[in-house]
Amino acid sequence: MFKSFAAYLVEKAGLTNEELKLVEDVTVVKKLRKRQYLLQEGDICHYNCFIAKGCLRLYRIGKDGSEHILRFAVENWWMSDYESYNSSRPSKSNIDALENSELLLIEKQNLNALFKAIPKLQIFKERLETKNFDVSQNRILSNISETAEEKYDNFIKAYPEIYRRVPLHMIASYLGVSRETLSRVRQQYAR
């Protein structure tokens, strides 16, 4: 299962075999069943997590008990609650599996050591962070400027894979509209 992670690291960050060894030494394999938690509100997030297989979501619970999805992640994406991870404070979020999943965990300290030891990896991480930030900004723009239909439309164009695999009501939660509205929007859309 480390293989797909290794392939990813070679392709995206150009790691050598020796460097892959270093990574492998500190990665922990974890399997999650559908609906199982990777992280629960109140936990401290000690790991960054690479998804070898499956699909996860990160969400928060509102005062009224409603779920608000901040992020989805599938194969070859990273998932972690960065706020808790970086601050080492209890998380306000939950992460759980939407499908049976195979994950590779690396503890924060070990990962930081890897960044020191493998400059290529550090640079790759920075590129990822930059991209994540851009994505966030564009999502904010979408939130404040688009209609429900445009949000839906852009979502399925940007993330067709996620659209295919995730229940509609969760996409509604991610977009910030009710499931009924999204269901109706989609009717219109299928003209």
Add this chain to the structure above:
Amino acid sequence: MFKSFAAYLVEKAGLTNEELKLVEDVTVVKKLRKRQYLLQEGDICHYNCFIAKGCLRLYRIGKDGSEHILRFAVENWWMSDYESYNSSRPSKSNIDALENSELLLIEKQNLNALFKAIPKLQIFKERLETKNFDVSQNRILSNISETAEEKYDNFIKAYPEIYRRVPLHMIASYLGVSRETLSRVRQQYAR
């Protein structure tokens, strides 16, 4: 005018006098009149910009010509279009001054050199980026989960200074509601 920047760097990043010299050597002072652009759509953003005095906004223009504000910034904040800055591609955004402002610009290459030369500065930058990301995530949560009234309420609690200085219709644009709605929300709020 470099003084307030120096004070900031000492307080926040713990720079020494020698290090401040290095910074001063590559900072360029710029004054902006109210309504003047710092960056226009299509420009490439070559600078990161520290605000010594005044207030700026970063916004995008929608297809229908409407303005959508992504960020405000006041004294001791940084402002730049990070997407264009990092990618060296033409910006999709505009930055302009909401008040007469005094800015300190550092060119990207010079700033990167400073990060290399002054590890403390690099670490400080990373802390800032982390915080910016957290703020973005929380704004997304606000966007998808809160009512107009809650958004308004939380905005004035989180940014009383900006609330005091920026016209209401721009806060409406930032929050993603119409100015009329925000005006009415505020009536309710003043009970």
Add this chain to the structure above:
DNA sequence: CGATTCTTTGAAAACAGTCAATCTGTGTGG
């Protein structure tokens, strides 16, 4: 099959957006 999850639909109510008009305060130029 039976249970659960997910999606759709309808009708009513709440909400937000638009348009148009008015009101306010500020600042500029004659």
Add this chain to the structure above:
DNA sequence: CCACACAGATTGACTGTTTTCAAAGAATCG
């Protein structure tokens, strides 16, 4: 100093969208 223009804020009436609630119809899974 006044008149005027301009940016900003507010209000009312109307329209349109979204949410909510309730119910029922698919789909999935053990």
